[in-house]
Amino acid sequence: MFVKGLSVPQNKQDHAITIIHTLGPKGTNCEKAGRLWLECQGVQGEVFLHGTLEEALIHVKKTEGSALLGCAVYPDLHHIVFKNLTDLELIDSFIMPTYNMVLASREPIELNHDTSIASHPAPVNLAHAISDNISLVNSNSQAAVDCLEGKVDACVTTIKAANEKGLIVIKDFGEVPMCFTIHGRKG
Structure with a gap:
């Protein structure tokens, strides 16, 4: 490392x-x-x-x-x-x-500009490149929690949080x- x-x-x-x-x-x-x-x-x-x-x-x-x-x-x-x-x-x-930053979801989804995505404000541009429907949250891990709970369709989060919540990685942006x-x- x-x-x-x-x-x-x-x-x-x-x-x-x-x-x-x-x-x-x-x-x-x-x-x-x-x-x-x-x-x-x-x-x-x-x-x-x-x-x-x-x-x-x-x-x-x-x-x-x-x-x-x-x-x-x-x-x-x-x-x-x-x-x-x-x-x-x-x-x-x-x-x-x-950790690798990823776009993740609960289930396979087809992304479009209406896909709801939770993101912390810091990496929000990763989400804006995909959708205009962004919900800001307090951390990358909270984005994964909101996605798992069905509050949004997808999230920008860490690979660690995505794996711990059992989310599917749609795109890996890397470290x-x-x-x-x-x-x-x-x-």
Whole structure:
């Protein structure tokens, strides 16, 4: 696996991080990145998953030894950074390939511009290339859940989430080299 930029902790505060709060549900690229970051730091830690990074941020602020893992393409990551300058600081970043991004469905379907597709805002252009009927959701894994529950005809999700939900892969877009950020508590 290609990983670029993972650093060795530079100060004692970094060593104290044993909890990563990030985007869920299970099977997100953020979960994968959080586990990788802890492993590369030599830390036996935990990754807690939340509906949004904004929800995760609340837990980081209240939990000693925790950090927020974000994705550089996460909508409004800039708000998380600049609205929390007194509480958080960017302490690390790294590039890791995502799980393969796929278009998946519950059953074989014929795609057209009316096909309803769930997608996180970050990879939504993959969906727009297929249909004009897009439902935005909070994560790639949530897109798979919505597809499985029949809320949409198809979804843009990770191969991991598609496989875990028993979805059929219609198109495989491959891995995407992605930047992930670690935001630690100040003080």
